[in-house]
Amino acid sequence: MRNHASLAEQFNLDENRVDWHNKTLWFVREKRDKQSHQVPDWEKLREIASKIKLNVLSNLDTYLMEFEKNALANGIQIHWAKDAEEHNEIVLSILKDHQVKYMVKSKSMLTEECHLNEYLEKNGIEVTDTDLGERIVQLAKEPPSHVVLPCIHKKKEEIGEIFHKHLNAPEGLSDPQQLTEIARQDLRKKFLQSQAALTGINFAVAETGEFVVCTNEGNADMGTHLANVHIACMGLEKIIPKREHLGIFLRLLARSGTGQSITTYSSHFRKPRAGQDMHIIIVDNGRSEHLGKEKFRNSLKCIRCGACFNTCPVYRRSGGHSYHTAVAGPIGSILNPIRNREDYKDLPFASTLCGSCTNVCPVKIDLHNQLYELRQEIIASGSGESIKGFSMKMMARSLSNIKKYEKFKRTVKWGYRYTPFLLKNKINPWYKHREMPEMPKESFKEWYQKNISDGK
Amino acid sequence: MGSREDILTKIKKAKPAENELPTDFSFISTAENLLETFVAAAQSNGSQVTLIEDEKEIINYITENIASDERIIFNIKGFEDENEELEDQYINDPHKLESVDVAVIEGSIGVAENAAVWITENQMKYRVLPFITQHLFVMLKADSIVPLLHDAYKITKVEDGFSLFISGPSKTADIEQSLVIGAHGARSHHLFILK
Numbered sequence: 001m002r003n004h005a006s007l008a009e010q011f012n013l014d015e016n017r018v019d020w021h022n023k024t025l026w027f028v029r030e031k032r033d034k035q036s037h038q039v040p041d042w043e044k045l046r047e048i049a050s051k052i053k054l055n056v057l058s059n060l061d062t063y064l065m066e067f068e069k070n071a072l073a074n075g076i077q078i079h080w081a082k083d084a085e086e087h088n089e090i091v092l093s094i095l096k097d098h099q100v101k102y103m104v105k106s107k108s109m110l111t112e113e114c115h116l117n118e119y120l121e122k123n124g125i126e127v128t129d130t131d132l133g134e135r136i137v138q139l140a141k142e143p144p145s146h147v148v149l150p151c152i153h154k155k156k157e158e159i160g161e162i163f164h165k166h167l168n169a170p171e172g173l174s175d176p177q178q179l180t181e182i183a184r185q186d187l188r189k190k191f192l193q194s195q196a197a198l199t200g201i202n203f204a205v206a207e208t209g210e211f212v213v214c215t216n217e218g219n220a221d222m223g224t225h226l227a228n229v230h231i232a233c234m235g236l237e238k239i240i241p242k243r244e245h246l247g248i249f250l251r252l253l254a255r256s257g258t259g260q261s262i263t264t265y266s267s268h269f270r271k272p273r274a275g276q277d278m279h280i281i282i283v284d285n286g287r288s289e290h291l292g293k294e295k296f297r298n299s300l301k302c303i304r305c306g307a308c309f310n311t312c313p314v315y316r317r318s319g320g321h322s323y324h325t326a327v328a329g330p331i332g333s334i335l336n337p338i339r340n341r342e343d344y345k346d347l348p349f350a351s352t353l354c355g356s357c358t359n360v361c362p363v364k365i366d367l368h369n370q371l372y373e374l375r376q377e378i379i380a381s382g383s384g385e386s387i388k389g390f391s392m393k394m395m396a397r398s399l400s401n402i403k404k405y406e407k408f409k410r411t412v413k414w415g416y417r418y419t420p421f422l423l424k425n426k427i428n429p430w431y432k433h434r435e436m437p438e439m440p441k442e443s444f445k446e447w448y449q450k451n452i453s454d455g456k
Numbered sequence: 457m458g459s460r461e462d463i464l465t466k467i468k469k470a471k472p473a474e475n476e477l478p479t480d481f482s483f484i485s486t487a488e489n490l491l492e493t494f495v496a497a498a499q500s501n502g503s504q505v506t507l508i509e510d511e512k513e514i515i516n517y518i519t520e521n522i523a524s525d526e527r528i529i530f531n532i533k534g535f536e537d538e539n540e541e542l543e544d545q546y547i548n549d550p551h552k553l554e555s556v557d558v559a560v561i562e563g564s565i566g567v568a569e570n571a572a573v574w575i576t577e578n579q580m581k582y583r584v585l586p587f588i589t590q591h592l593f594v595m596l597k598a599d600s601i602v603p604l605l606h607d608a609y610k611i612t613k614v615e616d617g618f619s620l621f622i623s624g625p626s627k628t629a630d631i632e633q634s635l636v637i638g639a640h641g642a643r644s645h646h647l648f649i650l651k
Contacts (some may be wrong), residue, residue, distance in 0.1 A: 024633055040484045054475035061467040132639060133630035149560060149630065156632045176631035191640070192551055208614045216624040218587045218641025225584035225618075228548055236463065241477060243614060247606035248481070250621075252570075261497065261570035262605070262623050265641065266586075273583055275548065292470030325579030382634035412579045438562075 003346035008318035011435070021153060022316040028149070029310040031259025032360065049248050050364035053301035056239055057291060062160060063206040063239045064282065070209025071280060074271045079281045081094035086113035091198070091231055092123055094279055100125065100196040104187075106213070106220035107131040108200030109147050110233050110283060111305060113325035115220045116198075116205050128190045130219035139166045145320025147327055149307035150258045159454040187219070187258050197223030201234035202281070202303070203249055209244045211268035212254060221267055230272065233281045235292065236288070237300045249303060252362035286339035295373050299334045301363040308357035308367055314350050323347060330357035330367045337374055345383050348374035350371070360395055387429065413439060485603035487568045491649070494601050501624030502637050503645040507598075511535065513558060514595060514648050516550070526557035531581050532595060533562075544562035549583040559589035559642075564620075565608045566601040566649075572621035574612055582616050587626070592642035594622070597650045 012018055023417050036042045054065060068078050081087035087110075095103065103120070105111065105127055117138070129138040133150035137143065139162050144150030151159070156174040163169035169182050199220045203212040211232055213220045224230040240249065246266075254260040272278035291297050309315050309329035320328040323334045325344060333347035348371045351357075357367040378384055398408040415422060416439050424436055442450075486499060495505050508514065518528065529638035561580050563573035573596055577583065586592050602608050612619070626641030637643065 003616050027633060031541055038486070040486060044483070047476045051478045052477065054472075058472050058475045060471055061464045064464065064467070080463055082459040086459060097521050130518075130640065131630070132628045136630065144648050149633075150631075151630055154631075155632075156546050159631055161643040178634050179631055180628060180636040180639060183581035184638065187640060192554060210614070216626070217639035221584070221587045221620075221638070222640045225582075225587065226523040236467075243612070244481065244606070244609050247604070247609045250651070258629070261501075262567075262572050262621065264501070264622065264627055266621040266623075268574070269617075270614065270619075273550075273617070284461075284466070288463055288470055290471075291467060293474070297472060 002324055004318065004322050004324070004350040005346065007312075007322035007324060008350070009324055010293060010320040011318070018157075018317050018319075020155075021319060024152060025202045025310045026317045029307075029360070032256055032310065033259075033309055035255040035259045036259060039255070041336050041385050045248060045252055046362055046364050049303075049362055050301065052240060052245050052248065053363050056237070056241065057297060057300060060236065060291065062242060063099060064236060066206040067204055067209055067239055068282075070207070072177055072209070075082060076209065076272065076280055079279060081281055081283045081285070082421070083285050084283075087114045087233065087285070088119040088283050091233075092125070093119060093198055094229065094231055094277075095120070095125055097194060098277065098345050099243055100229060101130070102126045102190070102194045103196040103198060104128050104130050104190055104219075104227070105134075106133050106197070106199040106215065106223055107144075107150070108198065108233055109144075109326055110235050110241055111198065112143060113285065114283070114414040126188070128194070130187055130217075130223060131215070132191070132217060132219075135183060136162060136186065139163075143326065145328065146306060147304050148309075149328070152323065188222075189227055191222045194223065194227050196229035196231065197227040198231045198233065199224060201232050201238050202253065203246060203298075204234055204239045204280075205241075205243050205246065206239055208270065210268050212246060212250075213267045213269065214250070214265065215267075216258075217238070218258075218262045218265050221265060224269070225273065228276055228454055230269075230276060230278045230362070231281065232269070233283060236282050237302075251306050252409055253303055256307040256360065256362040263301075288382070290335075292336050293338065296334060296338055299331065299365050299367070299370055301336075301365055302331050302335070304331075305362055307360040307362065310358045311360050313352055313354065313356070318350065323350065330371065331365070333368065334374065337378070341378070341383070343382075345378050346385075348366040348372075348378060350383075402437055409443065481606050483604055483606055485569065486641045487603050489637055490568045490601045491548075491598050491602060495567040495649070496608055497569065498624070498647055501571050501645075502627060502635075503571065503624045503647050504646045505541055505649060508648050508650055509648065516595065517648075518558065518560075518593075522558055525557050525593055528558040528560070528591070529553075529556055529585065531559070531579065532583070535560075541609065550582055551587070553582055553588050555587040556585065558593060559585050559592045560593040560595065561586065563594050563596045564600060565611060566596045567608050568601055568603050568606050569605065570623055571647075572605070572623040574619065574621055576613075576619045577616040586620075586622060587641040589642050591644045591646065592622070592625075593646045594650045595647060595650060611639075613627070 136151040145153045160173040201211045315329045336344035355368045565574040626639045626644040628639040
């Protein structure tokens with residue numbers, strides 16, 4: 001079965017890669033710490049960002065309508081899509097209207113969620129991802145493994161091989177500078193020939209009808225300012241009330257995600273260029289339903305910075321692909337099962353519940369609490385893993401009755417002393433990647449009765 | 457319009473009770489000297505910084521450092537005659553800017569905490585120019601540097617069709633987190649700060 005545990009097991013076969021992946025992401029997490037400590041009122045920033053987003057959730061419909069009204073007045077065309085299918089159809093119909101054959105695309109996790117590339121390719125449109133990391137995984141025919149660092153799982157030698165195979169790069173190249181230059185030259189051609197450009201949206205401002213796209217590479221802008229058609233896709237939670245709020249979110253976004261004080265380019269699109277067609281697609285795809293779930297609605301505040309990925313001990317050691325979804329990591333482990341319980345019920349268990357994700361979240365999503373709550377719901381609905389269900393039941397039985405517990409304890413102790421292989425084997429899931437503890441000669445209770453009850 | 461009504465109705469039913477919008481946006485700046493803080497931030501972003509007394513120093517710099525056959529576009533008021541012949545066709549077809557080597561534009565607000573510079577559509581003239589050019593030169597008046605991003609947003613105007621903050625050269629760290637300058641946009645970013 002394709003679930004997080006089995007996919008993580010595959011990733012864990014190569015221990016060196018796991019160590020390397022872990023360290024690379026921890027390096028990003030440390031950069032985030034350094035940046036956040038340089039802002040004296042970091043906690044106030046987080047608090048205000050969280051409050052603005054809560055206000056957005058309370059007024060989501062009115063802000064969306066205000067945004068729509070202002071964007072229309074600015075000459076932008078607005079579309080609404082209830083699900084991924086409708087979103088993809090809208091994109092295709094715009095492209096068909098303009099007889100577009102080639103489209104460049106800047107990073108958008110929403111289009112990954114909607115599987116747009118496959119859909120467009122099936123319909124005869126060539127899509128080129130232009131963010132370097134996304135381009136690499138696109139050439140490798142893989143999905144991104146991280147929302148901000150899409151090819152963080154790949155080593156530079158592997159990227160060299162991909163470029164050799166697809167971009168005529170010399171064999172054996174692994175220098176990031178040279179590889180980036182090859183991609184730059186290749187993608188420049190794509191930018192110049194594309195009739196349409198698609199981008200995501202980081203923030204849509206209700207007050208002004210504008211939207212902001214943040215990149216370090218400048219790929220979104222290279223695409224949109226050359227193409228005659230710009231399509232921007234947003235999940236409906238991306239709205240913020242006022243332009244002045246951008247000051248809060250732009251200070252938090254890059255610092256939390258990559259440890260930069262701001263991204264290189266923070267582009268504010270308000271009106272199409274003369275002669276250009278600009279479209280915004282506002283996508284629901286389960287978000288309005290999510291909004292109604294009180295315990296979990298807080299996770300709709302997410303601004304997709306990726307900080308919770310970088311800090312998560314499970315993500316760092318299991319790799320993004322083990323989450324088998326567009327948005328991986330702790331936040332993906334909430335958003336996906338809420339949208340589709342059946343396919344993603346394994347994800348809330350891909351967490352140590354250590355709370356590190358909650359601590360770094362710039363908009364104060366209580367990630368670990370929501371993961372815990374989701375587990376309760378999944379277990380209660382009977383769709384948990386049967387082996388865990390069985391052992392939990394056994395545990396509950398022995399812990400609920402002191403006599404049963406004493407008997408159980410003696411049996412285990414005796415058994416462990418003479419037949420340790422019964423626990424130290426591959427069948428015991430707890431033994432995987434763990435040493436079993438040494439069994440003490442006497443239990444605390446025995447020690448206590450001997451030493452303390454004597455009055456010593 | 458079916459989906460629009462559907463979505464809005466679902467949101468209306470699902471949304472939580474009112475959460476108030478915060479109003480206190482006063483934040484602490486650690487910058488003791490705005491110019492110094494800005495310059496340090498710009499350098500750590502990978503930008504070159506030159507302090508100048510007069511706009512003409514940019515032209516001198518270009519004469520001394522840029523080969524004469526390089527294509528330069530000068531978008532600073534009063535220096536239009538430094539330009540090659542610019543025709544309106546560029547506005548209609550931004551692809552014609554593909555071969556620009558150096559673009560010189562003016563920024564309107566600098567932010568000390570992160571060296572981001574606010575540039576409006578009027579200032580860049582062609583939206584794609586700051587990205588498609590190989591090297592970007594930005595002139596900024598020292599007295600237009602503000603401490604924090606919030607201060608910048610208090611004075612930005614919204615009438616432009618496209619405007620942005622640029623904080624350095626185009627960069628990426630997508631390959632094993634090694635920082636590479638010069639991804640798709642300008643390979644270098646040179647700030648001329650007019651005292």
